[in-house]
Amino acid sequence: MVHTVYLRMKRNVDVNENKQLHLRDIAHIAAPFAIKENLENKPIYRISDKDLNILVIDVFLIIKELIKEFPELDIQSVGPDQTVIRIEKKKKKANLFIAVLIWLLLFIGTAMTIMNFHYDVSMQEVQQKLHYILTGEENEFPLWIQIPYSLGLGLGTLLFFNHWFNKRFNEEPSPLEIEISNYQTELNQYLVMHENELDERN
Incomplete structure (x- = not known):
């Protein structure tokens, strides 16, 4: 049968x-x-x-x-x-010193990127102008705008990436996870095509 x-x-x-x-x-x-x-x-x-x-x-x-x-x-x-x-392969134990060093490099690099972006778009001048429009007074450091803006920038980043360390805010994948998934799919396609080419040669 x-x-x-x-x-x-x-x-x-x-x-x-x-x-x-x-x-x-x-x-x-x-x-x-x-x-x-x-x-x-x-x-x-x-x-x-x-x-x-x-x-x-x-x-x-x-x-x-x-x-x-x-x-x-x-x-x-x-x-x-x-x-x-x-x-x-068997993973070696992570070196705490190297992990902290990488974290510091990423933190400093990210901070420099954000600061340079704000400098390029003249964010401080925009906030000063906004303060003048709302209050009629000139202020070089309108903290009542800058502090909430900074907090909102950090909160927005957390919500955008949908992660707080190992915790997720919801089931929706983050844009970074989607990009990694797309990269993984393309990598798999390449590996399969490369394997087929080797089989045909052999």
Whole structure:
């Protein structure tokens, strides 16, 4: 009796080094209960020290291997054709001194960027003019405008990035997360295309 099995490859998988990959690790499987467990436990690839940090597995190779072992199955692929596997090497403990140094560099760089932007657009002159329009008096440092503006700038930045350290204000992704996601998608496409080119040459 022929059973139909549906495979949907996962787009991204993060694994530890020297891990044995099974079919369940890289694909979603829809199959009759009697054979699903055997398929899920099917060994696919063993991560070794010779592998770098990225590996691409093509669904065609998976189907080819499954047909050899389970010739009675009708295997259908839906969704992505490749799975990009990222191999996580053992992480070293973060150096507190380096972390603080990087934080200071980012903080100073961000502060300089904001100050230079405000200087370029003559923000202080604008606030002085606004103070004069509202009060009829000239004031070089209209703090009642500058202080709320500075606080609002910081609060607006927090709301824009939707993060306070590890906490999120809502479920909506931040613009930075969207950009990172777009970059990750394009990187995966490049890796898949590069892998296909290597396969064609070989």
